[in-house]
Amino acid sequence: MKTKKLLYILPLAVLVACEPEFDxxxxxxxxxDFTRTVxxxxxxxxxxxxxxxxxxxxxxxFPAMIAQQLQKVGGGDFKQPLLADGVGVGSTGNAEFGxxxxxxxxxxxxxxxxxxxxxxxxxxxxxxxxxxxxxNNVGVPGAKSFHVVAPGYGNPVNIQAGLGNPYYGRFxxxxxxxxxxLGAAVRANPTFFTLFIGSNDVxxxxxxxxxxxxxxxxxxxxxYGSNDITDPNAFAAVYSQIVTALTANGAKGAVATxxxxxxxxxxxxxxxxxxxxxxxxxxxxxxxxxxxAYNAGLDQxxxxxxxxxxxxxxxxxxxxxxxSFTAGQINTFVVMDPSLTDLTVVNPALVSMRQIRPGExxxxxxxxxxIRCAQWGTAxxxxxxxxxxxxxxxxxxxxxxxxxxTIKSIANANGLAFVDANARLKELATTGIVESGVAxxxxxISGGAFSLDGVHPATRGYAIIANDFIDAINSTYGANVPKxxxxxxxxxxxxx
Amino acid sequence: MKKLLLPIxxxxxxxxxxxxxxxxxxxxxxxxxxxxxxxxxxxxxSTYFNPAMMGMDSSKVNIEVGASFITSNVTYQNQSTGxxxxxDNPMGTPFYFYLTYKINEDLTAGLGVYTPFGSSVEWGEDWxxxxxxxxxxxxxxxxxxxxxxxxxxNLSVGAGLTYxxxxxxxxxxxPAPIGNNNSTHLEGDETGIxxxxxxxxxxxxxxxxxxxxxxxxxxxxxxxxxxxxxxPSLAASFPDGKFAATLPxxxxxxxxxxxxxxxxxxxxxxxxxxxxxxxxxxxxxxxxNTSRLEDSQNPRNYEDAVIxxxxxxxxxxxxxxxxxxxxxxxxxITDEYFNPETPNTDNLGFTAGLSVRPMDNLSIDASILYIxxxxxxxxxxxxxxGGKYKATSVIPGIGLNFNF
Numbered sequence: 001m002k003t004k005k006l007l008y009i010l011p012l013a014v015l016v017a018c019e020p021e022f023d024x025x026x027x028x029x030x031x032x033d034f035t036r037t038v039x040x041x042x043x044x045x046x047x048x049x050x051x052x053x054x055x056x057x058x059x060x061x062f063p064a065m066i067a068q069q070l071q072k073v074g075g076g077d078f079k080q081p082l083l084a085d086g087v088g089v090g091s092t093g094n095a096e097f098g099x100x101x102x103x104x105x106x107x108x109x110x111x112x113x114x115x116x117x118x119x120x121x122x123x124x125x126x127x128x129x130x131x132x133x134x135x136n137n138v139g140v141p142g143a144k145s146f147h148v149v150a151p152g153y154g155n156p157v158n159i160q161a162g163l164g165n166p167y168y169g170r171f172x173x174x175x176x177x178x179x180x181x182l183g184a185a186v187r188a189n190p191t192f193f194t195l196f197i198g199s200n201d202v203x204x205x206x207x208x209x210x211x212x213x214x215x216x217x218x219x220x221x222x223x224y225g226s227n228d229i230t231d232p233n234a235f236a237a238v239y240s241q242i243v244t245a246l247t248a249n250g251a252k253g254a255v256a257t258x259x260x261x262x263x264x265x266x267x268x269x270x271x272x273x274x275x276x277x278x279x280x281x282x283x284x285x286x287x288x289x290x291x292x293a294y295n296a297g298l299d300q301x302x303x304x305x306x307x308x309x310x311x312x313x314x315x316x317x318x319x320x321x322x323x324s325f326t327a328g329q330i331n332t333f334v335v336m337d338p339s340l341t342d343l344t345v346v347n348p349a350l351v352s353m354r355q356i357r358p359g360e361x362x363x364x365x366x367x368x369x370x371i372r373c374a375q376w377g378t379a380x381x382x383x384x385x386x387x388x389x390x391x392x393x394x395x396x397x398x399x400x401x402x403x404x405x406t407i408k409s410i411a412n413a414n415g416l417a418f419v420d421a422n423a424r425l426k427e428l429a430t431t432g433i434v435e436s437g438v439a440x441x442x443x444x445i446s447g448g449a450f451s452l453d454g455v456h457p458a459t460r461g462y463a464i465i466a467n468d469f470i471d472a473i474n475s476t477y478g479a480n481v482p483k484x485x486x487x488x489x490x491x492x493x494x495x496x
Numbered sequence: 497m498k499k500l501l502l503p504i505x506x507x508x509x510x511x512x513x514x515x516x517x518x519x520x521x522x523x524x525x526x527x528x529x530x531x532x533x534x535x536x537x538x539x540x541x542s543t544y545f546n547p548a549m550m551g552m553d554s555s556k557v558n559i560e561v562g563a564s565f566i567t568s569n570v571t572y573q574n575q576s577t578g579x580x581x582x583x584d585n586p587m588g589t590p591f592y593f594y595l596t597y598k599i600n601e602d603l604t605a606g607l608g609v610y611t612p613f614g615s616s617v618e619w620g621e622d623w624x625x626x627x628x629x630x631x632x633x634x635x636x637x638x639x640x641x642x643x644x645x646x647x648x649x650n651l652s653v654g655a656g657l658t659y660x661x662x663x664x665x666x667x668x669x670x671p672a673p674i675g676n677n678n679s680t681h682l683e684g685d686e687t688g689i690x691x692x693x694x695x696x697x698x699x700x701x702x703x704x705x706x707x708x709x710x711x712x713x714x715x716x717x718x719x720x721x722x723x724x725x726x727x728p729s730l731a732a733s734f735p736d737g738k739f740a741a742t743l744p745x746x747x748x749x750x751x752x753x754x755x756x757x758x759x760x761x762x763x764x765x766x767x768x769x770x771x772x773x774x775x776x777x778x779x780x781x782x783x784x785n786t787s788r789l790e791d792s793q794n795p796r797n798y799e800d801a802v803i804x805x806x807x808x809x810x811x812x813x814x815x816x817x818x819x820x821x822x823x824x825x826x827x828x829i830t831d832e833y834f835n836p837e838t839p840n841t842d843n844l845g846f847t848a849g850l851s852v853r854p855m856d857n858l859s860i861d862a863s864i865l866y867i868x869x870x871x872x873x874x875x876x877x878x879x880x881x882g883g884k885y886k887a888t889s890v891i892p893g894i895g896l897n898f899n900f
Contacts, residue, residue, distance in 0.1 A: 019569055019571075019888065020569055020570070020571040020582075020869065020871075020886035020887055020888050021571060021886075022571060022573040022580055022884060022886065024578065024580075025573065025575055025578040027578060072578075099674060099729075101729055111674060111729050433880075434878070434879060434880035435880050436624055436625060436627055436628075436879065436880060436881045437625070437626075437627025437628045437669075437671055437879040437880070437881055438627055438671040439671070445673055445674070446673050446788075447673065448671075448673040482576065482577055482578045483576040483577050484577065485574070485577050485579060485624050487624065487627060487671065488624060490676050491671075491672070491673050491674060491675065491676055492673055492674045492675075493674070493675065493676065493727075494674060494675070494727060494728070494729050
């Protein structure tokens with residue numbers, strides 16, 4: 001018996017003595033000083049997820065995640081304008097989205113996102129936490145580049161008038177309500193900053209189905225509507241102004257490019273065409289009672305060169321907007337397109353509609369049940385606010401490319417760490433990203449990287465962004481800041 | 497048949513410690529001197545080490561039994577996050593049983609039961625690599641009936657069949673986008689057939705040369721059980737059911753040379769060539785696929801590996817032999833496909849052993865093996881998981897040898 005015990009104890013004793021151990025990895029901040037860090041940006045910086053800003057998600061905003069890692073190499077406190085615990089508050093006063101198990105109009109049961117409460121915590125906008133500032137996180141949901149330098153953006157009077165931003169208003173400086181976001185950031189006297197701004201300069205145009213104006217060529221931002229695309233020169237001027245102010249006292253920083261918003265799930269989830277249509281369905285849609293009449297009407301207008309309102313309308317233009325359905329295959333949906341020549345002056349039945357062209361996109365907000373059960377896209381055209389035309393997509397892409405080249409050259413000129421978030425999103429959408437056995441893609445919900453609004457990342461997606469910033473900081477400033485274990489952050493849960 | 501044998505398999509959780517999931521602990525005497533035994537005779541365990549030599553004993557019947565007790569630890573450190581984690585492996589107990597029976601002067605029959613492959617690694621349910629592996633238990637028991645024949649004074653040959661019972665069990669987390677406690681349990685057992693053969697040549701009075709070959713055995717599992725524990729909303733996407741998988745237990749060729757330096761001292765060298773390159777992928781073919789549950793392909797891309805061994809035995813007196821040995825065991829796993837499921841580093845093995853003979857026909861054998869796994873920094877690229885790994889094992893062994 002005794003020898004048997006020895007048989008166990010002896011090797012255990014030896015093993016304890018020889019247990020394989022690693023020295024702790026040596027981490028350091030390199031040439032950067034993280035004593036006081038400030039994050040400037042929009043909803044992405046604020047930690048907005050699943051349609052709302054919410055306290056538990058603010059706590060895992062990407063700048064907060066970075067700050068947590070920087071604290072391991074001497075970084076200071078990172079104070080955020082946290083909401084009270086609750087359901088969060090979205091830009092339309094909504095609560096945060098969760099995943100529910102629901103049946104659609106055809107009775108198919110599946111996971112589906114929806115607000116987790118009837119309304120968001122609007123009361124949070126009524127109480128200011130500005131006196132506790134300055135805050136390290138100056139991320140304001142909805143902010144465009146020029147809002148960062150816009151005086152009065154957080155002034156309650158402007159907010160009341162619909163000209164300010166209540167997310168900023170709740171933590172704006174109570175001693176100077178007109179202080180810009182940039183002013184608030186500079187007031188924190190940063191030794192290091194992150195800047196991730198510009199997405200909203202194209203995003204609201206995109207999510208509204210291109211309802212705004214591409215303001216390229218017009219640098220006067222005061223004339224812009226809320227869904228317009230910001231002029232690239234205006235963007236460059238503002239971006240340069242922000243970086244100059246943030247680096248004025250020698251602070252180092254990291255900046256990121258703007259993701260090409262048309263590759264986010266908000267635009268890539270809803271299919272632009274039908275399932276295969278039956279012969280009977282195709283015949284009916286093509287009949288003289290339906291699109292057959294529309295097509296004939298187009299030919300008629302094109303042939304009529306005498307009408308002064310429509311003589312510029314060619315046969316080619318008519319052919320380009322004709323609608324036909326082929327049985328046994330996928331047919332793209334019919335949409336309203338206000339950019340088409342208005343023919344209703346000569347024939348009220350010839351509304352501005354056409355079929356979606358390959359490469360064009362529908363928004364995540366396109367009512368799915370209307371498509372499934374109310375003939376949207378087939379017998380009835382889809383409304384234009386759900387549709388991005390190829391021209392609109394090009395406007396967005398051109399602006400993003402221009403913003404990004406500005407960001408890159410300003411980063412280089414100032415020796416800043418540079419994160420190519422746009423390239424990362426492309427990688428996510430093409431090859432995918434794998435972290436500790438978790439495969440991420442840009443697919444809605446199942447891809448794991450984006451939150452339930454299809455626009456903002458999920459917690460794990462934000463962790464990937466935070467790691468990209470840390471990588472850039474490490475390589476630019478000779479630092480070795482520990483990275484995050486992305487897979488250890490939670491996935492979605494079903495709301496019961 | 498298979499089900500009946502499961503409880504027996506259950507007694508033998510083995511811990512991987514040699515290259516890949518090979519477990520080289522097939523004789524206490526041999527283990528004491530670096531696990532060499534192809535070119536000299538130490539008892540019925542020749543059934544395993546070189547079946548050509550089974551008839552070299554003067555007695556009619558020779559029996560050996562023994563077991564080893566593996567205590568081992570693997571430590572992992574992620575160089576970019578700084579996270580350090582370690583395994584909590586259960587003790588492994590590989591065992592052996594050999595019986596040889598001399599039919600006549602030249603012909604000997606033998607039976608061996610041993611466990612040359614196995615693994616039992618437990619990283620825990622919630623470690624950072626849980627999506628690759630939480631724990632694995634892999635067991636293979638070989639049954640080997642064998643004949644040896646003395647061709648002439650200097651040359652003998654031997655060959656036999658191997659009947660292998662393999663069983664494995666894997667737990668890992670399922671990284672589904674919904675739910676944070678999704679996991680899968682895969683389990684199955686199957687048998688396989690192979691063969692082994694050996695030649696021994698007495699080159700001079702003092703020099704012996706042995707060559708052996710053990711064939712590859714494929715454990716072709718056809719009706720493994722897969723169970724998923726997933727969020728209820730995903731239950732339809734992850735149906736419990738059956739799966740098929742093939743696990744190759746690779747072929748090994750061994751060449752050994754021994755030198756009787758004096759009447760009391762024998763030294764030997766040996767090399768094992770293990771054909772790990774056959775282990776290309778561990779694929780799970782699920783009987784029921786869904787949009788979320790596709791067949792799982794897990795590339796392994798192992799490379800052939802060599803183990804170099806040196807060792808010696810010294811007869812202190814009539815009743816006591818002492819032994820010592822050393823080996824270098826190369827990991828077959830490349831730095832791109834290093835999966836914590838089989839965290840095998842290049843290993844240095846240091847061994848010592850002794851045999852005591854209280855009676856003429858009984859030997860009590862003991863051995864101790866210390867394995868120092870060389871630190872390596874590797875990644876399993878398909879899963880984007882890597883870091884530094886280091887391992888150690890301490891393995892005492894005990895055996896008995898009778899003859900009559």
